Amino acid sequence: MTAETAAGRRRLALAVLAAASLALSACAQVPTSSPVGTSPPLAGAEQEQDVPLYVPAGPVRDAEAPEIIRGFLAAGVGAQDDYAIARQYLTGDASADWDPHRRTVVYSSQPTVTRVDEDGTYLVQVEIDSIVDQNGIRTAVPSGTTEAWELTVTDVDGQRRISAAEDGTMLSGSQFAAIYAPHELYFFDPTFTYAVPDVRWFINRGTTAAAMTRALLAGPAEPLGGAVVSAFPAGSGSQLSRPTVPVTDGVASVDLAASTVDGMDSDRRERLRQQIEMTLEGLSTVESVEVTVDLDPLAVEGEADHLEPVEVNPSKGTVQVGVDPTNRTLAFFQGLSVTPVGGLRNVSALDPVEPAMNRARTDFVFLTSDRTQMYRADTEGTLKQIVSGISLTRPTVDGLDWAWTVDSGSSSRIRAVPLGDQEDGTAREVSTPWLTSDETIRALQVGPTGARAALLVESEGTVSLRVAGVVRGEDGVPSSLTDPQTLETTVPMRDVFWIDDVTLAVTDYADDAEDKIEPQVISLDGTRRTLNPLAGLTGFSAGDSQSFYAETENGVYLLLGSSWRSQELTRPVRDLAFPG
Known part of the structure; x- marks a missing residue:
């Protein structure tokens, strides 16, 4: 069934319901809990250890149609044996x-079941939170979004059974959290420098490895499409030779169809192996991966040792860059020590603010205090203006050593400049074809692998958090940002930071010393947590392992547990930033 056809059916069903509002009807709410137990293992399939599964009840003899529908929906939590219990509520053909x-539709309010007509047609209506597709891609929907499913009930040997049902299942938020878990598939940035994680949701059961592998073969989710590459060619029909990926004694066995690797050279086959290994070894039950093609070992002619290994989860380290206000120079901050950055030209005359640096701590960028110029400085003594504009945003340096800022005074033009010896050092404009004329980019930071950009976009006084993919050539030169996804936040926002490649932090800044600010941490898996407030917060930085620093007019604070603790520094420092 196409999405258009399904949508048409749902609209028709709603119209029929409205017309029949005075006719005979039966309404009831669907239960959101079921007994919890442990199902018997699936024969021949790999097993997740100690995973509790919902074991719903089967149909009750002589149950009426609404009860059958409620039981069928409740049985959607029982994924074992290919939803064998839920299928008991269906006719053989259905x-x-x-x-x-x-x-999988995740709902936020109790579904209701309503009879539409005398022919056994019923409608299930529900307010939904998100939808997970067959490849584990979870899409959040705006608050208040509703969906209606049409079902038909008929008599089979004197018992009511469902003869037509929508594809999929419905789960409450608590049920979803109990049986689904986020996992990371891995793709490559176009330069094959980094492995880029793509967060997906899968049911915790024996077929998780197979589901992850099939999703990997299907390709990246938006907004990463166009921003990452896969060893599996797009649209190639890549597939498994057998539907399962058994895990035996910690070894996951992936058997690919011959058509998947036909025409691949040795380098690409080795990348394919790496991609599968990085993905499946994230499972607690998998220690290693064996890749075969129609049960024969994956052939890699010669040695692929010449391939540079890709970096997974690049670290920011523990050193931050900031500005020493006593002499207006760039300084390193680590622990409680503030030390000058060696090898730099004197930048005090430029009154630097908002510095950023690369991971090697050799290249730096900063804004002038009026935010009209961005300068580059390095430990070889280079000092050069690289961008000019109006109301430039806080700079960011990605994992491929490109420095970014947004010229907020000229229709939010994004400017990216290569650092070091890359290219010619000329600023390039990165296009955002999706940005409308009434939208302004207020903040930007590119993720650690350079594959994602987080943006705060203002429209009609409302600020939203969006994440887009960064489209680059094989040489790493950025050209555009893909259509972004919007992440829900619940706090005011003036700045955004990547903690790692799948986790962000957003924060407002205080207008006075009494203004209490609550930063918020948002994961691409849809979860959020709000940090304790800090009065007078004027600066913020986020490092590895969610180490958070904040600044006020009184100094620097570190979040310890849930409390902000003042740091006794060797000398003052402001505008702190981890690499990125």
């Missing part, structure tokens, strides 16, 4: 047609 894996 069971053969029903695809529970197509999508």
Whole structure:
């Protein structure tokens, strides 16, 4: 069924419901809990250890249609044996047609079941939170979004059974959290420098490894499409030779169809192996991966040792860069020590603010205090203006050593400049074709792998957090940002920071010393947590392992547990930033 057809059916069903509002009807709420137990293992499939599974009840004899529908929806939590219990509520033909894996709807309010007509048609209506597709891609929906599913009930040997049902399952938020878990698939940045994680959601059961592998073969989720590359060619029909990925004694066995690797050279086959290994070794049950093609070992002619290994989860380290206000120079901050950055030209006349640096701590950028110029400085003594504009945003340096800022005074033009010996050092404009004329980019930071950009976009006084993919050539030169996804936040925002490649922090800044600011941490898996407030917060930085620093007019603070603790520094420092 196409999305258009399904949508049409749902609109028709709603119209029929409205017309029949005075007719015979039956309404009831669907239960959101089921007994919890442990199902028997699936024969021949790999097993996740000690994972509790919901074990719903089967149909009750002589149950009426609404009860059958409620039981069917409640049985959607029982994924074992390919939803065998849920299928007991269906007729034989409906069971053969029903695809529970197509999508999972996560609802935020109790579903209701309403009879539409005398022909056994019923409508399930529900307010939803998100939808997970068959490849584990979870899409959050705006608050207040509703969905309606049409089902038909008929008599089979004197018992009510469902003869037509929408593909997919419905789960409450608590049920979803209990049986699903986020996992990371891995793709490559176009230069094959970094492994880029792509967060997906899969049911915790014996088929998780197979589901992850199939999703990996299907390609990246938006907004990473166009921003990352896969060893599996897009649209190639890449597939497994067998539907399962068994895990035996910690070894996951992935058997690919021959058509998947036909025409691949040795380098690409080795990248394919790396991609599968990085993805599946994230499972607690997998220690190593064996890749075969139609049960024969994956052939890699010669040695692929010449391939540079890609970096997974690049670290920011513990050193930050900041500005020493006593002499207006750039300084390193680590522990409680503030030390000058050696090898730099004197920048005090430029009155630097908002510095940023690369991971090697050799190249730096900063703004002048009026935010009209961005300068580059390095430990070889280079000092050069590289961008000029109006209301430039806080600079960011990505993992491929490109420095970024946004010229907020000229239709939010994004400017990116290569550092070091790359290219010619000329600023390039990175296009955002999705940005409308009434939207302004207020903050930008590019993620550690350079594959994602986080942006705060203001429109009509409202600021939203968006994450886009960074489109680059094989040489790493950025050209555009993909259509972004919007992440829900619940705090005022003036700046955004990457903690790692799948986690962000946003914060407002205080207008006075009494203004209490609550930064918030947002993960690409959809989870959020709000940090304790700090009065007078004027600066913020986020490092590895969610180490958070904040600044006020009184100095620097470190978040310890849930409390902000003042740091006794060797000398003052401001505008702190980890690499990135």
